[in-house]
Amino acid sequence: MSALYPKINDVLYIQLDTGDEKEAKIVYKSRISDMDDESMYMEVPLQEGTGRLKKLFIGDELSAYFLSEGGVKNYFNSYVLSHHEDIIRLVRIKKPDPDQITKVQRRSFLRVQAELEVAVIAKDGTQFLTKTDDVGGGGVSFHLKPGQSISEGSLLTCWVLIPYKNGAVEHVPFEGEVVRVKQLPTNRSIVMLKFNHIVDMERQKLIRYCFERQFDFRNR
CATH class of the missing domain: 2.30.110.10 (Electron Transport, Fmn-binding Protein; Chain A)
Structure with a gap:
């Protein structure tokens, strides 16, 4: 073909x-x-x-x-x-x-489901560790525990731990803005974050991880 x-x-x-x-x-x-x-x-x-x-x-x-x-x-x-x-x-x-190859344009970054450890620091000094729900070259989303709250539009300083197939582990720091907080039926919620400051080299590390993961899904 x-x-x-x-x-x-x-x-x-x-x-x-x-x-x-x-x-x-x-x-x-x-x-x-x-x-x-x-x-x-x-x-x-x-x-x-x-x-x-x-x-x-x-x-x-x-x-x-x-x-x-x-x-x-x-x-x-x-x-x-x-x-x-x-x-x-x-x-x-x-x-x-x-x-x-399609007749329809698919914009947007690659996003992959991934449970990675992420450290979050809010402007008011609140800090916690949680797990991501998905990650991509344009942002990440992560889980909030019951009782934790973050408002849309907040700026957060974070770093995420990225394990590669070859055993290497990277810490990727970034600053992100909360685009949306999605309530889940389980009394938990998911915070969707878009990067508003991330060094290019750090973004590449994330994208590399996404492509590795996408490749895994495809080869299952």
Whole structure:
């Protein structure tokens, strides 16, 4: 079913999932230079209209589409695997599975269900340890115990403990804003947090964990 894939020299239209609303609306153009079983190699993307080159970092998530016959948009989500110096600089991105190429755009970060330990410090000094419900490149959600309360719009300082498959463990610090508090029937609630300050390198650690997990789910 390789007809589903773009061809060499096809143009890719790309939007980045950086968690920044303004950035997420910008469309970049690139061209596919090469492809193998695992990856697509594309030129460094240019911003439409301005011609500004967009520097991509390893682990950056993108939502891309290419046009097939009749101008049909074919969307897929991917992420940056590495950089390559050929005659020109190329960016190697993950080649999607054929069934992940759709006619509908799926924005938003990858989210995976995960029970990770997270330490939370509120502005009033309240501190507690809890477990996440899910994590992603744009935020996390975590459980509140009965009797604990956090209001929407609060800013929290947190760090989450991330265990990788190879046995390494990372502490990822971030600051997040409470977007929503969802009440569960069990008298507990889940706090949904979006990052409003996280160092890029720390975000990559989270995204790497998400891709490892997603891979596990897929291979079950």
